[in-house]
Amino acid sequence: MRRTLLLVTLLLLVLCVPPLSANPGGTGDGNRDAACGGSCHGDPGLSEPSSAVLTFSTDRDSAYVGGPISVTITVTEMELSSRGLVGVFLLSDTHGVADTPQDAGWTILSNGEGGATNYAETHALDAESGVTMTWSLLAPSSEGTYDFYAAVHHGGDGAARMKISDANNVTVGPVPDNLPQMLPWDAMTSRSLGEPTDLSMPVVNATAVALEYRIGEGPIATIEATQGADTWVATLPAALSDISLSYRVVMSNDEFTETTGWIAVSNEIEEYSADIFAVRLQSMALLFASLALCISIQRRMSRSPQKSLGEPEAALISADQTSMVVPTPSVEPVAMAPSLALDDPRRPVGWTDEQWLHYGPDHIAQNPGGGF
Amino acid sequence: MVAAATLHAFSTEMLVGSMTFSVIATVLCLGESMLEKLGEKAQRGLDQSAYYAAIFSLCCIPVVALTGTASGDASASPVLVNKMLLSGLCLGLWIGVVHGRRTWGPEMWSNRKMGFVHTGFVCAGYTTAAMLGSIGSVMTRGETVGDLFGIWPHFDNAPSISFGMSMVLALLSLSALLVVIFVQPKGETVES
Structure with missing residues (x-):
């Protein structure tokens, strides 16, 4: 019964894994086609619709051939993940291939985020204020009416989400004479x-x-x-x-x-550069040191208490050092005289304590029976 | 061909899986040595499982380190430098874990002090591996489960130590290891 409960619990834990999520940390700015060529946001099995409101505006009604124009995309009212990361696209098409403004002949001078790409990521404080990005463009070299699409990728409520706006037209007209x-x-x-x-x-x-x-x-x-x-x-x-x-x-x-x-x-922040050989040496140092610490503690603990007690401190070093010891001349053990009591009845009368302790044994040996 | 990054992810999963298994079995062994609920047979099984899982994960660590080195230029990122340093620490601790279990033998759990020390080493090695995985997660996905703890380090800065000083450190630590191996009295297997 317990095993069954355990197995059921483990299975439930597996099922509890949430169906998250594309790249919550983003993928960085870049030139990307619609839906990033079928990313998690574009996969209908993983992505969910976004409630974002996409607003498209330009700084002028039309552009001249090769002339400047700024396009601003504002994204609001979208679901947001805890990171609040939002990726915004400026697209010229939605086929999934050759969708960037550059593919339609536009030149991107700036995406407003310190780059010149059609896709840029930024963080939103909240859905109400949303995010706004402005692209600075130079128009194509041929006249005509060009379509622009705004798109957004973001996360929120445990799912990857995306939305693409309807087409917005920008007319590129002939250059007036003497126009700078x-x-x-x-x-x-x-x-x-x-x-x-x-x-x-x-x-x-x-x-x-x-x-x-x-x-x-x-x-x-x-x-x-x-x-x-x-x-x-x-x-x-x-x-x-x-x-x-x-x-x-x-x-x-x-x-x-x-x-x-x-x-x-x-x-451009100064790029980090490390000496890879020095790092390898440091890594080896950490390896040796941690291993030495482990082995040292393990060996010290595995010594039985009896052996440790019987050894002097120096015996912790196992090398044979007996050759370093200078032999001392052996001393014959001196036979110790049996101790004499000062009130022994065999003590001759008149002997001082000192005489008795010094000559007493000989006196007893020469006068068996007490020497009386 | 399979990219080094793919092999790195594969070997990392093998490593973390076996290491997690070893840690859980070790902690259960320690618990059993104190509570004595499961019986000697179960404890012996847990001990063997932890030991062989530790050996397997020890074999995985060099593969993970090599594939990781091949899949990125560590000299250009302080995060990758920290990964290399922690890899060395993790390998050292985990060799120590396997060495300790091999030296003390399966009866080490009868000595509670040894059990705590061994479990401590196992947990230290696993924490280091978890930090390594966390760094990889931050690099590829921009976040880590460690953020749930609130105090999880991100290792955005790496120590800057010159080549000469690094050499000195390596030689000193190697000397310490050699002294421990060849001078310190060898350990003994714990008898029941």
């Missing part, structure tokens, strides 16, 4: 702490170019760029601590002023 434009450009999205950064911006049709930057949502500072041979150059001041810095490029001439979206800059 940024040519295809790899924007700087990360840099080392404590180092100023020279930015070379390939801008055409501009008579003035300025670099605007801000820390967090703080006031905007402006640096005028100088014109080089083919590019405009400006220096972004060094960051002395791990701050949230973003910048944008303002291009202007007599007729137009064009501004890119905000480009977030992440700070």
